Amino acid sequence: MAILPENSSNLDLTISVPGFSSSPPSDEGSGGGREQLKLDMNRLPSCEDGDDEELSHHDGSAPPRKKLRLTREQSRLLEDSFRQNHTLNPKQKEALAKHLMLRPRQIEVWFQNRRARSKLKQTEMECEYLKRWFGSLTEQNHRLHREVEELRAMKVGPPTMTSASSMTMCPRCERVTTAASPSKGVLAVPAKKTFLPQEREH
DNA sequence: CATGTCAACGAGACAG
DNA sequence: CTGTCTCGTTGACATG
Numbered sequence: 001m002a003i004l005p006e007n008s009s010n011l012d013l014t015i016s017v018p019g020f021s022s023s024p025p026s027d028e029g030s031g032g033g034r035e036q037l038k039l040d041m042n043r044l045p046s047c048e049d050g051d052d053e054e055l056s057h058h059d060g061s062a063p064p065r066k067k068l069r070l071t072r073e074q075s076r077l078l079e080d081s082f083r084q085n086h087t088l089n090p091k092q093k094e095a096l097a098k099h100l101m102l103r104p105r106q107i108e109v110w111f112q113n114r115r116a117r118s119k120l121k122q123t124e125m126e127c128e129y130l131k132r133w134f135g136s137l138t139e140q141n142h143r144l145h146r147e148v149e150e151l152r153a154m155k156v157g158p159p160t161m162t163s164a165s166s167m168t169m170c171p172r173c174e175r176v177t178t179a180a181s182p183s184k185g186v187l188a189v190p191a192k193k194t195f196l197p198q199e200r201e202h
Numbered sequence: 203c204a205t206g207t208c209a210a211c212g213a214g215a216c217a218g
Numbered sequence: 219c220t221g222t223c224t225c226g227t228t229g230a231c232a233t234g
Contacts, residue, residue, distance in 0.1 A: 066230070087222085090221085106209080109210055112210095112224080113210085115224085116225080119224090
């Protein structure tokens with residue numbers, strides 16, 4: 001269902017949905033100074049002992065999972081990179097990891113989560129679009145119903161028009177057909193023939 | 203304290 | 219088999 005143009009590269013966060021701010025800068029905005037205290041978490045573990053993450057826990061027990069917060073600069077560069085490409089090849093990943101002082105795995109995870117957020121945003125926008133569409137269709141439906149009622153009210157006596165009296169309009173395709181081939185009433189239009197003095201617009 | 207955000211993880215699918 | 223993806227979830231942390 002390609003409702004919105006899947007313009008791949010730049011469809012992501014350029015449109016802001018109210019109440020949904022996943023842009024990293026705003027995230028850091030609140031805790032800019034505070035985040036700096038946690039930067040040691042963002043350090044590439046390779047600079048210290050065994051670059052095998054922080055899970056080189058003795059006793060095989062699972063290491064405590066600490067929350068990594070990316071710095072503003074890291075987020076910015078990742079976003080830039082994401083704008084250029086939504087996926088990374090191993091070489092790009094490695095380079096980016098080195099540049100950002102993160103593990104390649106972290107880069108990979110960030111891109112996975114970023115794609116997920118992007119998709120979520122896209123879905124929300126489509127949902128919004130469909131809701132609006134539904135609303136306008138409902139409104140149009142009501143309008144047409146009113147119109148049918150008005151037309152029906154205009155039909156006072158027995159139909160005197162010769163050819164038109166045997167005509168009915170398919171509510172679905174809005175085509176005028178003869179009574180010999182009655183269309184199934186898709187809308188709540190009674191089975192009885194509807195008399196159309198004149199066909200409106202379409 | 204309830205809730206939202208987001209990095210991280212595991213499972214399962216898939217391509218090469 | 220390996221690497222990467224999506225999807226669903228978890229857990230740390232921030233915020234009102």
